Amino acid sequence: xxxTLRKTKRALIASLAATLAVTVLVGCGxxxxxxxxQTAGTVAEAKPLIVYSSRAEHLIQPVFDLYTQQTGKQIxxxxxxxxxxxxxxxxxxxxxxADVFITVxxxxxxxxxxxxxxxPLQSPVLEAxxxxxxxxxxxxxxxxxxxxxxxxxxxxxxxxxxxxxxEALGDEGWEGRLCLRTSKKVYNQSLVAMLIxxxxxxxxxxxxxxxxxxxxxxxxxNDTKEMEAIxxxxxxxxxxxxxxxxxxxxxxxxxxxxxxxxNQNADESSTIGVHVNISGAGVLNHSKQAAAAQxxxxxxxxxxxxxxxxxxxxxxxxxxxxxxxxxxxxxxxFKASDLPLxxxxxxxxxxxxxxxRAGYH
Amino acid sequence: xTTSPASNVALEDRPAVPSGSLSAGSGVSLFQRLFNAKALxxxxxxxxxxxxLLALGSVLASLFNLDxxxxxxxxxxxxxxxxxxxxxxxxxxxxxxxxxGVALAWLTAVCDFPLRRFFSxxxxxxxxxxxxxxxxxxxxxxxxxxxxxxxxxxWFGSSTWFPDVYSFGGVTIVMSLVLYPYVYLIARNAFQTxxxxxxxxxxxxxxxxxxxxxxxxxxxxxxWIVGGVLLVVMExxxxxxxxxxxxxxxxxxxxxxxxxxxxxLPAALQVASVLLLAVVVIMVIExxxxxxQRYSQSQHASLASSxxxxxxxxxWVAVVFCGLVFLFAFVMPSLRLLSWAMPNLASDLxxxxxxxxxxxxxxxxxxxxxxxxxALMLAYGARINQSLPTRFAVRASxxxxxxxxxxxxxxxxxxxxxxxxxxxxxxxxxxxxxxxFLIMFMAYGVRFMAVAYxxxxxxxxRITPSIDDAAHSLGLTGLQVLRRVHLPIVxxxxxxxxxxxxxxxxxxxxxxxxxxxxxxxxxxxRVFELSSEGLWQRAALPxxxxxxVGLIPVMFLIRKTDQAQE
Numbered sequence: 001x002x003x004t005l006r007k008t009k010r011a012l013i014a015s016l017a018a019t020l021a022v023t024v025l026v027g028c029g030x031x032x033x034x035x036x037x038q039t040a041g042t043v044a045e046a047k048p049l050i051v052y053s054s055r056a057e058h059l060i061q062p063v064f065d066l067y068t069q070q071t072g073k074q075i076x077x078x079x080x081x082x083x084x085x086x087x088x089x090x091x092x093x094x095x096x097x098a099d100v101f102i103t104v105x106x107x108x109x110x111x112x113x114x115x116x117x118x119x120p121l122q123s124p125v126l127e128a129x130x131x132x133x134x135x136x137x138x139x140x141x142x143x144x145x146x147x148x149x150x151x152x153x154x155x156x157x158x159x160x161x162x163x164x165x166x167e168a169l170g171d172e173g174w175e176g177r178l179c180l181r182t183s184k185k186v187y188n189q190s191l192v193a194m195l196i197x198x199x200x201x202x203x204x205x206x207x208x209x210x211x212x213x214x215x216x217x218x219x220x221x222n223d224t225k226e227m228e229a230i231x232x233x234x235x236x237x238x239x240x241x242x243x244x245x246x247x248x249x250x251x252x253x254x255x256x257x258x259x260x261x262x263n264q265n266a267d268e269s270s271t272i273g274v275h276v277n278i279s280g281a282g283v284l285n286h287s288k289q290a291a292a293a294q295x296x297x298x299x300x301x302x303x304x305x306x307x308x309x310x311x312x313x314x315x316x317x318x319x320x321x322x323x324x325x326x327x328x329x330x331x332x333x334f335k336a337s338d339l340p341l342x343x344x345x346x347x348x349x350x351x352x353x354x355x356x357r358a359g360y361h
Numbered sequence: 362x363t364t365s366p367a368s369n370v371a372l373e374d375r376p377a378v379p380s381g382s383l384s385a386g387s388g389v390s391l392f393q394r395l396f397n398a399k400a401l402x403x404x405x406x407x408x409x410x411x412x413x414l415l416a417l418g419s420v421l422a423s424l425f426n427l428d429x430x431x432x433x434x435x436x437x438x439x440x441x442x443x444x445x446x447x448x449x450x451x452x453x454x455x456x457x458x459x460x461x462g463v464a465l466a467w468l469t470a471v472c473d474f475p476l477r478r479f480f481s482x483x484x485x486x487x488x489x490x491x492x493x494x495x496x497x498x499x500x501x502x503x504x505x506x507x508x509x510x511x512x513x514x515x516w517f518g519s520s521t522w523f524p525d526v527y528s529f530g531g532v533t534i535v536m537s538l539v540l541y542p543y544v545y546l547i548a549r550n551a552f553q554t555x556x557x558x559x560x561x562x563x564x565x566x567x568x569x570x571x572x573x574x575x576x577x578x579x580x581x582x583x584x585w586i587v588g589g590v591l592l593v594v595m596e597x598x599x600x601x602x603x604x605x606x607x608x609x610x611x612x613x614x615x616x617x618x619x620x621x622x623x624x625x626l627p628a629a630l631q632v633a634s635v636l637l638l639a640v641v642v643i644m645v646i647e648x649x650x651x652x653x654q655r656y657s658q659s660q661h662a663s664l665a666s667s668x669x670x671x672x673x674x675x676x677w678v679a680v681v682f683c684g685l686v687f688l689f690a691f692v693m694p695s696l697r698l699l700s701w702a703m704p705n706l707a708s709d710l711x712x713x714x715x716x717x718x719x720x721x722x723x724x725x726x727x728x729x730x731x732x733x734x735x736a737l738m739l740a741y742g743a744r745i746n747q748s749l750p751t752r753f754a755v756r757a758s759x760x761x762x763x764x765x766x767x768x769x770x771x772x773x774x775x776x777x778x779x780x781x782x783x784x785x786x787x788x789x790x791x792x793x794x795x796x797x798f799l800i801m802f803m804a805y806g807v808r809f810m811a812v813a814y815x816x817x818x819x820x821x822x823r824i825t826p827s828i829d830d831a832a833h834s835l836g837l838t839g840l841q842v843l844r845r846v847h848l849p850i851v852x853x854x855x856x857x858x859x860x861x862x863x864x865x866x867x868x869x870x871x872x873x874x875x876x877x878x879x880x881x882x883x884x885x886x887r888v889f890e891l892s893s894e895g896l897w898q899r900a901a902l903p904x905x906x907x908x909x910v911g912l913i914p915v916m917f918l919i920r921k922t923d924q925a926q927e
Contacts, residue, residue: 050879056890057882076879079890083621084875087771091778095785111624182608189622217505218527221606224895225504232506244895352622356438361610 047289048074049296052089053102054082055279059313060102063305067296070304075296082108089117094286099293102144102281105186107193109141109280110345118282119290125298129306129319133340134278143278143318144300145310148242148336149191150274151260152227157236163260166195166275169237170210178214179226179235183355186348187241191275192355193347197339198272201354208358219361224248227257241277246314246328261334273337277344278318279310397839402746406754409735413761413807416772420637420764423630431619431628439615447611449529450536450604451597457537458593461686462544463586467574468683470552471560473668474676480683481549482919485860487690488542489911491868493602494888494904496535497897498694500526500606532607538690539603540596543861544589547816550857551585552578553922554823570669584651584822588815591647592861595763595811598636602870612636613765626771633768640763644756656822695908701901709902718906721867721883722913724798728805729863729914733855735806736813740821740851741843744829759811766808766871773804774875801876808872809865813858820854821847856918863914867907884910 053060057079064075080088082103089096089112101118103109112118113136120138127139134143151163162173169178181188195204216235220226226238227248242259249255261274281300283293299305306317311325355361395401468474469481487495503509503526510520524530555578563573579586601613612632620629671679702709743755761769777800824847832842848855870885877886884903891900 056894058890059894078874078877078879079886080874081621081767083624084767084771084871087620087626088774088875091771091774093778093782095778095781184605184608184614184618184622186622219608220527221500221608222895225506228506232511234505247895349623352618353434353438356434361608 046074048076049100049289049292050098051075051077051100051102052085052098053077053079054085054108055079055102055104062312063300063309066305066308067299071299073292073296086112086115086117089284090115092286096284096286098284099287099289100281100297101284102279104147104279105190106141106143106278106280106341106344107186107190107348108345109136109278109282110342110348112282113140114345117285119285119287119294121283121294121297123294123298126301129301129321131318131320131338133338134276134318135280136282136342137340141280141282142297142301143280143341144306145279145313146316146318146336147187147277147279148261148274148316148334149187149239149277150242150334151237151262152230152240152245152257153237153260154230154233155256155258157233160258160260163237163262164265165263166191166239167207168262169239170207170214174214174237176214176216177236178211179216179229179238180211180219180360181223181226181239182219182221183352183360185222187277188239188355189348189351190277190341190344191239192351193344194275194337194339196347196351196354197343201350204351205354205358208355208360212358212360231256242316242328242331243314245331250327259331261332263337264335273335276316276336276341278341279315280318393838393840399746399839402742403748403750403754406739406742406751406758409738410754410758412773412803413758413810415776416764416769416807417637417757417760419775420630420768420772421634423627424634426627427631428619428625428628431623431625432631434623435615435619435628435632439610439618443610443612443615446529446609447598450533450609450611451594453529453533454536454540454597455590455594457533458541458544459586459590461537462541462589463548463579463582465541465683465686466545466548467552467578468679470549471574471578471669472570472671472679474671474679476680476683480687482915483687483691484545484683485542485915485919486908486912487539487694488546488861488864489867489908489915490539490691490694491602491870491885491888491904491907492536492539492600493606493892494698494900495539495690495694496532496603496606497892498697499531499535499538501897502693502697503531527607527609529609532604532609535607536597536600536603540593541686541690543592543596544586546857546861547585547589547592547819548582550816550853550922551582551819554820554853555581570671570675573669581656584656585816585819587647587651588819591643592762592812592815594643595640598640598763599765601765601767616765616768630768630772633764636765637760637763640760644759695905698901698905701898702905705899705902709899714902714906717882717884717887717903718910720881721885721907722910724801724873724883725863725866725910728802728809728866729859731802732806732809732813732862733817733859736810736817736858737851737855739810739814740817741847743818744821744847745839755814759814761807762809762811766869767875769808770804770872770875773807797878801872804872804876805866805869808869809862812861812865816857816861817851817854820851824850853922856921860914860918864911867911 051060051064057077060077060079064077068074082105085101086108089098089101092098101109101112103112109118118136118140120140123139126135126142130142134146135141151166151169153160153163168174183189183192192204192208195207199207217229220229223238223240223244224247226235226240227245229235230238245257245259248257263273281297283290283297287293300309301318303319303322306319306322309315310317314325314328316324316328465480465484469477469484501507503523505520505523507526510523513520513523559577559581560573563577568576598611599613600611601617604611604614612635616629616632616636619625619632739755739758743751764772828846829842832846837845867883868885870889873883873886874889877883884907887903888900888907891897891903
């Protein structure tokens with residue numbers, strides 16, 4: 001009995017080891033194939049484009065599939081946090097296999113550009129399709145979809161007339177009625193960075209302190225939690241990315257929440273337009289096929305790709321000429337801030353420190 | 362000394378051809394000869410610990426160039442709070458996990474009560490739940506907008522008296538719920554190998570079960586318990602996902618904030634170095650405190666006949682206690698996940714999904730075998746050669762567990778890339794950096810060596826040095842001593858180590874994310890990708906799958922260890 005048991009165990013272990021060995025070998029084999037294709041070099045189409053992405057797999061796979069379908073060009077990718085990918089690219093240096101870098105915010109693209117990882121592009125296509133403030137001056141990166149960070153309110157306890165601007169959420173009337181997501185999320189860091197760009201640090205700190213003062217509960221860990229807290233009556237207003245609202249709305253059309261587009265009327269005391277951020281991309285400096293990589297990034301800014309890039313996540317297309325998804329359109333039109341998003345990176349550390357000083361955690 | 366069943370097994374195993382006496386015979390392979398050369402072991406162990414030393418080195422190297430700008434900001438506004446929070450959380454979690462883990466281990470290993478067999482494996486299951494998944498399920502249930510407080514409000518009109526979930530208490534409870542199994546598993550191993558004689562002596566002196574626990578079992582299990590708690594402490598210090606869900610700032614929060622928000626990796630590594638030094642101090646204290654003790658055991662007879670059969674009220678207290686822990690640590694989060702997973706079950710249970718299951722399973726199995734073998738080598742080496750280099754190599758190898766995974770991964774990536782650049786400079790095509798599992802397993806080894814080493818090392822305490830001497834005088838050489846004398850006795854420790862590594866690799870995220878080949882996804886990667894986008898309904902299925910896959914080694918271990926016992 002003991003013998004057979006031991007034999008079974010040995011067999012089990014041996015088969016596991018064998019499986020793994022095969023997997024590893026196949027992995028290496030694939031690499032060897034890639035390498036041989038690299039040396040062959042002549043068949044450019046056969047070499048896949050390699051993408052490092054902090055945008056999640058289910059949001060980029062459909063776009064990649066469409067490109068492969070249209071052009072025959074294969075795309076391989078890995079996903080990870082943007083900060084980790086940037087560090088990885090820095091360490092890989094010239095030997096990086098990556099061609100394209102995709103993120104879900106402008107700050108990290110700005111950081112990658114500042115670290116010299118991204119290639120400046122001569123691109124009439126990007127210049128025609130993407131508004132100037134949503135891409136880098138030298139086209140080292142470009143936005144591909146637009147995400148609005150706006151005010152959400154309870155339709156049961158708030159009338160839209162009470163709302164006006166981000167800044168006004170610090171007014172006395174909102175004391176104990178405001179919910180915010182943690183300041184550790186880059187979306188809030190970009191928002192505050194843009195407030196600094198408009199008002200300067202001193203005034204922005206006062207605004208943030210006033211927000212903190214009005215908080216009904218300690219900052220929450222994500223946008224969905226903010227909206228759930230508003231529905232449950234813990235608070236009345238919050239600041240969220242529009243697509244999180246969109247997801248809840250699709251799941252529950254009778255949602256007792258609505259979006260409000262703030263800062264629509266130019267005024268001395270407020271910034272102009274709704275704060276927007278981007279999900280975007282850049283071509284990597286050490287790409288071995290920069291031309292193919294640029295063609296791919298330009299394609300993502302073109303009509304075909306734009307129809308799905310933001311659409312899969314209820315975001316707005318980067319190109320104002322492309323029609324917005326009807327569901328998203330139903331939340332209303334708004335004027336977006338046209339401050340250049342490159343400022344989001346430059347002012348992000350200042351914004352983070354300011355929020356720390358203001359006690360916004 | 363009575364002959365134990367364990368050493369019977371060892372004798373059966375004797376090969377047909379008996380090898381020669383003290384000197385290595387001509388039939389002995391090179392491997393055996395190398396293995397038996399005691400003097401080579403320090404070198405061998407130093408090579409084994411090299412990846413860890415490189416990773417730790419690249420973290421500590423940051424100290425040479427302080428980012429004073431970022432650090433002074435942290436120091437002024439964040440460090441005092443984060444430090445206090447960290448101390449509170451670590452001590453709270455350590456105490457809760459120790460109390461719950463040890464109590465459960467003793468009940469299931471030494472006592473008898475209804476459902477004991479079921480609880481003995483079921484209580485391990487929460488280990489397979491990633492901390493941040495447990496946190497999300499817990500917060501979702503008990504926060505203001507969750508079903509519990511909503512129900513309370515609909516009945517009584519107000520729930521303001523309900524304790525705030527987003528608090529020290531909340532995060533400590535969640536952390537303890539996922540980490541107590543580490544203590545439970547290791548302490549249970551201690552109680553099982555204590556042998557019946559000590560308990561019988563206690564019983565014959567008229568000790569009640571409870572007094573026997575405090576007077577006999579507990580002191581004798583001390584190094585195991587401390588070892589388990591040390592793992593809990595390291596895991597808590599390294600955690601980011603759980604505390605992030607509670608927005609509870611710890612030292613790890615500062616590391617991530619410096620790196621990802623203030624764009625200063627140096628400052629992040631500098632904070633991580635502080636974390637590392639703290640762990641070193643804790644380890645040194647632990648070593649000092651155990652130095653003078655001996656825990657060897659002369660025999661391993663069955664516990665079955667001398668279990669305390671709990672009667673009357675006591676048995677129900679035991680059942681209710683085990684049941685409550687099981688309810689909160691496993692049933693509650695599983696039901697939560699199940700309710701999320703149900704609507705998408707049909708569409709998400711596809712070929713891709715089973716691919717994730719398979720890759721997770723094979724990754725965890727292989728790491729488990731590899732790391733258990735390496736940890737056994739470390740423990741064996743530390744036993745036969747107690748020189749300074751050996752001790753240094755062993756201690757260093759177990760430090761990887763204390764660093765946040767992301768920091769460790771990037772710390773390991775730095776020397777590897779450097780090596781890669783050198784290789785390219787001398788003309789070697791160095792595409793092995795990506796797309797092979799070599800780097801991945803090396804990183805897992807660095808991260809999880811502590812998890813595997815602790816239980817194996819502790820079981821080595823069960824072998825008196827005189828046993829080795831006896832084995833040598835019988836003509837057994839190094840490898841034979843290991844196979845025929847040590848292995849049967851540390852077997853439980855190895856099994857424990859394998860389960861811990863299996864489950865930890867399955868949950869592991871940052872290293873897997875960074876070192877995986879293109880298109881290679883595990884269940885944990887899926888959970889992360891979906892949950893980081895807030896898609897918990899779809900993240901629930903892979904999270905549940907992690908728990909189910911984790912069940913396999915847990916069942917195997919409990920069957921194996923209980924078989925030997927009864």
